[in-house]
Amino acid sequence: MGEFIIKMPDVGEGVAEAELVEWHCEVGDPIREDMILAAVMTDKATVEIPSPVTGTVLWLGAEIGDTVAVKAPLVRIQVAGEGGELEAVPMAETVPIAPSSPQRGDGARRADEGASSPSIRQPAPSSGPARHLLPAGEKASRTVPDTLAKPLASPAVRLRAQDCGIDLRQVIGTGPAGRITHDDLDQFLARGAQPQPAPTGLAKKTAVEEIKVTGLRRRISEKMVLATSRIPHITYVEEIDVTDLEDLRATMNATRKPDQTKLTILPFLMRAMVKTIDEQPVVNATFDDDAGIISRHAAVHIGIATQTPAGLTVPVVRHTEARGIWDCAAEVVRLADAARTGSALREELSGSTITITSLGAMGGIATTPIINHPEVAIVGVNKIMTRPVWDGSQFIPRKMMNLSSSFDHRVVDGWDAATFVQRIKALLETPALIFIES
Incomplete structure (x- = not known):
């Protein structure tokens, strides 16, 4: 051997x-x-x-x-x-x-x-x-201490022991490798051993579960510490009337082709960001603060913050500037599915130049997004709510949504941040402008 x-x-x-x-x-x-x-x-x-x-x-x-x-x-x-x-x-x-x-x-x-x-x-x-x-x-x-050894038993035996209030550590197993069987439970009860009474009513809980931070959770933790410790954030919140955009989205979804992905608001926001970045290139950048170099990117690689069973990942829609609405929608769905199923490739999870984060229907009124280091901007989407809006003579119901956007204040001045968000607001409130080539 x-x-x-x-x-x-x-x-x-x-x-x-x-x-x-x-x-x-x-x-x-x-x-x-x-x-x-x-x-x-x-x-x-x-x-x-x-x-x-x-x-x-x-x-x-x-x-x-x-x-x-x-x-x-x-x-x-x-x-x-x-x-x-x-x-x-x-x-x-x-x-x-x-x-x-x-x-x-x-x-x-x-x-x-x-x-x-x-x-x-x-x-x-x-x-x-x-x-x-x-x-x-x-x-x-x-010898393993009783507090550490886990009694061997099948799920059915464990369930029965739980229902009867029996602590399996008190039962002697006669099965293979000391496995506890139903017969062992019967003999335990026949000997007069008293099962533990099932808890009733309110009771104090003193257990403490210690979870080692490993894997993706540790990577997320390190990334958040890096971003918040090195980037001076400025967050700008603006409300947007998306009534017309929602009407357009519903019409496009109703007439879409069988091979086209159902549209959410994200593809419209992505295209609005592309048009705005042409005018505000400062936000589509990465900052190497160790070397003191700002890199402004012509390509718009938009990261889409995606929740997965393992934690938060950011798959990247590359070259959004070269994609139309339907293409953006299909790529977002493809990447999100890949991230959630564990089939995304490494190159699909890196290289973003600006990020979108959205909690969907749970988006809240406003958030304070943390920038995806080394980027300098992140756009946060909050949930859409129908609210009464004063039109000058009366209150009318309108679909309103807040954008919560954070910027690296070392690179992006407050005026540039506001200009960027206000331009996106204008495009989303008049969605036909998104489709006009400049």
Whole structure:
């Protein structure tokens, strides 16, 4: 028998390290060639690491949330024949999924089905705090405290125990690997053991759940800290009468072709922004504050802040200046679906020059959007509400919407920010102007 050491692969040009966000195996698990071992994250994309060999996992070199350097040892696998070292070939990059319990390969042991103690991993051969782990290949023999051990039982047994108020840690399991069965529950009750009474009425809660910030949530946190600590924000809020725009949108949707995407307000806003940026190029820029360089972009790459099960991502509609209303609508839907399903590519999640953020029907009256660093402007869409508006002689119902837009005050002066928003307001309130070529 031999050992293979799988090293952290090069996951992208210029990337020297990546965060481990998910293990798909444990020490002792049998694995086969091409089975996914782990997932690592760079920026806002994940990369899956497959196994290049078949064997048994002897050692895992990091914990979830650790940062691993490229070419650092990641996994040791026992194989038939001679061993060696190998750098795994990463799979395609995708949007990260929500962190979950590590999935296991075929024949692997699940935490709630097989092992009676937590998985025990080996420390990476690097400096850092010592971990209480066993050497590679040594079987766990330590007694796990009752407060940490999770009783083994099927979902049906757990549900019955919950209904009866039985703490499964008090029940002796006679099934395979100490699994608790329905017969064990019957014997527990027959011995006269008293189930815990079900809670009634109001009760104090003292539990505290500690959640390690990893993966996309950590990337979002770092991005927000960077933006708010380095960018002096100025937020400008203006209300817009979108009654005529909503009428136009309804008409266009009613007459759209079968292959055309249903229009929301976003494509109209995107086209209005493109026309306004021609007059106010200062807002379509990125600012390298370390180098002191402002880059004004001719291309309008609009980021669309999108909520996914894993957290907030910003897929990018590239070259909006070259897209019509229907094209913008189709691309927004395509990218949003890709982000939510985890199939977006890395290049679809970076390179924006200005961003739109919208909470849809939950958009509130006004918001204070945080700029997507290193951009200098973000446009926030609030919800549309029918409100009474005075026309000079009477109050009439109009569909009103607020735009809440933030700007980097180091780059964009207040006058330029107001001019930008007011021009968008004029276009949205007279939507025919959006379609007039300048």
